[in-house]
Amino acid sequence: MHARVLHETLAPAWPVQAILDLFDLPFNDLLLRAQTVHREHHPANAVQQSSLLSIKTGACPEDCAYCPQSARYQTEVEAAPLMPLDQVLAAARKARDAGAQRFCMGAAWRSPTERQLDQVIEHVQAVKALGLETCVTLGMLKDGQADRLKAAGLDYYNHNLDTAPEHYGEIIRTRTYQDRLDTLQRVRDAGLKVCCGGIVGMGESREIRAGLIAALARLDPYPESVPVNQLVKAPGTPLADAPDLDPIEFVRTIAVTRIVMPRAVVRLSAGRESMHDSTQALCFMAGANSIFHGERLLTTPNPQAQADARLFERLGLVPMPEAEACTP
Numbered sequence: 080m081h082a083r084v085l086h087e088t089l090a091p092a093w094p095v096q097a098i099l100d101l102f103d104l105p106f107n108d109l110l111l112r113a114q115t116v117h118r119e120h121h122p123a124n125a126v127q128q129s130s131l132l133s134i135k136t137g138a139c140p141e142d143c144a145y146c147p148q149s150a151r152y153q154t155e156v157e158a159a160p161l162m163p164l165d166q167v168l169a170a171a172r173k174a175r176d177a178g179a180q181r182f183c184m185g186a187a188w189r190s191p192t193e194r195q196l197d198q199v200i201e202h203v204q205a206v207k208a209l210g211l212e213t214c215v216t217l218g219m220l221k222d223g224q225a226d227r228l229k230a231a232g233l234d235y236y237n238h239n240l241d242t243a244p245e246h247y248g249e250i251i252r253t254r255t256y257q258d259r260l261d262t263l264q265r266v267r268d269a270g271l272k273v274c275c276g277g278i279v280g281m282g283e284s285r286e287i288r289a290g291l292i293a294a295l296a297r298l299d300p301y302p303e304s305v306p307v308n309q310l311v312k313a314p315g316t317p318l319a320d321a322p323d324l325d326p327i328e329f330v331r332t333i334a335v336t337r338i339v340m341p342r343a344v345v346r347l348s349a350g351r352e353s354m355h356d357s358t359q360a361l362c363f364m365a366g367a368n369s370i371f372h373g374e375r376l377l378t379t380p381n382p383q384a385q386a387d388a389r390l391f392e393r394l395g396l397v398p399m400p401e402a403e404a405c406t407p
Contacts, residue, residue: 084153092297093339098289101335105209105326110365113334116341117366125180125399126391127344127369129214134162134202135186141253143219147276147313148187154315161186161198166204171206177207177384178398179372181212183237183274189254190219190329200231207232214274219254219262225269235304236266237274246283263298273298276306288332296339302324304369305343308335309350320391325355330361337366344369356390363394 101109117123138159139148149338171182184202191199196217203213207242215228222329225236240259241247247256266273275298295301309329312322314320329350336345346369347362372387391397 093293095261095286095293096287097294098268098335098339099215099286101329101338101389102285102289106331109331109334110361112395113337113366116338116365119303120122120400121344124394125368126279126395126396127346127399128179128364128387129181129183129346129369129371130170130177131183131185131371132162132167132170132174133187134167134184135160135188135326139189140189143318144250145241145281145310145313147316149313149316152315152317154313156313161195164202167202168205171209171211171350174282175209175211176374179211180398181214181235182206182209183214183216183235183295183371184219185216188218190221191217191224193224194293196224196227199320200227203231203233205226216250216274218267219258222265224273225265225329229271229276233271235272235274237304237306238262238266239276239308240291241277242281242283243287244294245290246287250281256337272304274304274306275302276304276308276346278308278310278349279329280310280333281318282321285328289335292332292336292339297335301340302343304346305336305340306346306348306369307336307367308348309354311352312348326361328333330358330365333362334365344371359390360394364398368399 092332104112137148137156138150139146140150141230142149142151145274147156167184186199188195199215199217203215207213212234212274213232214237215233216237219400227234238259242250244256263273275295277295279288295299295305309324312321333345334349347367348371351359351370370387372384
């Protein structure tokens with residue numbers, strides 16, 4: 080095991096062209112390779128289940144073109160202040176009882192103040208006491224904030240790269256790519272696990288999708304958890320009329336992500352509400368081994384737990400063993 084980890088650490092980063100070559104493989108060959116890699120590093124039919132709650136919604140000053148929580152766009156999202164602890168705990172207990180192994184909390188901030196972080200830390204400690212893994216996404220972190228979260232018992236910090244560096248300015252202008260990398264470095268330096276992925280279906284080319292995967296793989300080490308989101312088009316946002324991404328291309332993206340980051344837990348994330356069961360099944364075959372379950376992902380619809388349970392039964396999927404879920 081040590082030799083394998085050392086080899087991966089020293090291995091050269093995947094160039095974009097090599098990732099494009101994977102995308103170009105015949106579909107069946109790509110899925111076979113992805114499934115082979117998957118079985119070398121993970122239980123074949125086990126899926127980690129997480130639940131995501133928006134604990135502070137809307138009124139975000141950022142201009143992310145995909146996001147209905149931005150204060151810059153006229154959307155259906157209503158702003159709400161930080162959720163009281165008792166409501167968060169009620170949601171966490173419900174998620175745990177429905178089979179969630181990790182409880183993720185998202186707050187629509189550019190960057191939390193120390194007072195806001197104090198409140199989130201209280202939430203983290205209380206959720207952790209329920210026996211759940213904890214994850215938060217709070218925007219950019221300042222020096223010392225990741226250390227405080229680690230001391231509170233936080234397991235994961237989510238901060239997505241969203242897209243390839245060369246496409247980033249087309250999607251977000253209020254923070255830079257380097258800002259995101261700096262926050263991820265603070266998270267790593269604090270000893271927290273990293274949840275970091277991106278969004279596809281924002282009108283980008285295949286080369287841009289390959290560039291996103293390459294950027295994720297260049298993180299040292301690459302993220303333990305990689306959410307692959309399909310754009311959920313929100314009326315009022317600049318990407319409301321983005322062209323639909325071909326489902327087979329989405330499955331290819333999952334497969335390539337699995338091959339390039341073999342030890343990561345690859346999460347089939349936003350966009351599942353509109354996916355046919357057969358598309359989801361192909362994603363699991365391609366190496367996806369994590370989902371968000373519950374009624375909503377922050378502000379977007381998500382398949383309900385009962386529908387997921389039926390799909391898991393049809394596919395013979397089971398919850399990921401706790402030890403594997405905690406140490407991808």
